[in-house]
Amino acid sequence: MRPILLLVLLSFGSPVMAQIYKYTDANGNTAYSNQPPDGVKAQPLDLPPLNSVQTQPPGPSAPTREDREKPHETYEVLQLTGLPANEALRANNGTFTVNALIKPRLQDHHLLRLLLDDQPYGQPSNVPTLQLVNLDRGEHRLAVQVIEGENVVQQSPAVSFTLLRARAP
Known part of the structure; x- marks a missing residue:
């Protein structure tokens, strides 16, 4: 039995x-x-063997509302380079480039926006080389912002400079 x-x-x-x-x-x-x-x-x-599904260990969870509302971490270095410190900038057609030095590197969801005389200039970009076109001669202030959507995450110190252009005869 x-x-x-x-x-x-x-x-x-x-x-x-x-x-x-x-x-x-x-x-x-x-x-x-x-x-x-x-x-x-x-x-x-x-018949071939039946399909089987392996369970995956839980991965990182989606950010919670509290995580999204936390203040953003700031960048250690955010400044403009490529502008003369003690002399005027000569650009006869008013076009020149400046570079944004940023450390650590720009996060994927952040963009750089140039401020000319405290007003947004051009389109936000993730490229640290920024071009100004046909700028009038005279005194100007430049700064760069790190933005996320419409929110300003961080702003560099403003840099003042004088632009020299040749006069048309």
């Missing part, structure tokens, strides 16, 4: 695999079944 009980218990522990058969029915249609019909030549099919 014990060996029979043991066999019954072991049969429940192993996975059940049903055989699938392919045959042609009386109407000439291809049919499939887990039991071969009587009097019909049925071919057993070798």
Whole structure:
């Protein structure tokens, strides 16, 4: 009695695999079944193993509302370079470039926006080389902002300079 009980218990522990058969029915249609019909030549099919899904360990969660409302971390260095310190800038057509020095590097969701005389100038960009075009001669102030959407994350100190342009004859 014990060996029979043991066999019954072991049969429940192993996975059940049903055989699938392919045959042609009386109407000439291809049919499939887990039991071969009587009097019909049925071919057993070798099926590929079933798909299985592995559970993944939980990954980093999406930022919560509190995380989004935390103050932004500031950059260690944010300043404009490429402007003369003690002399005027000569650009006869009023076009020149400045560079934004930023450390650590600009985060993916941040952009740089140039301020000319305390007003936004040009389109925000993730490129640290910023171009000014056809600027009038005279005294100007430049600064660069790191923005996220419409929010200012950080602003560099303003740099004052004088632009010299050649006069048309």
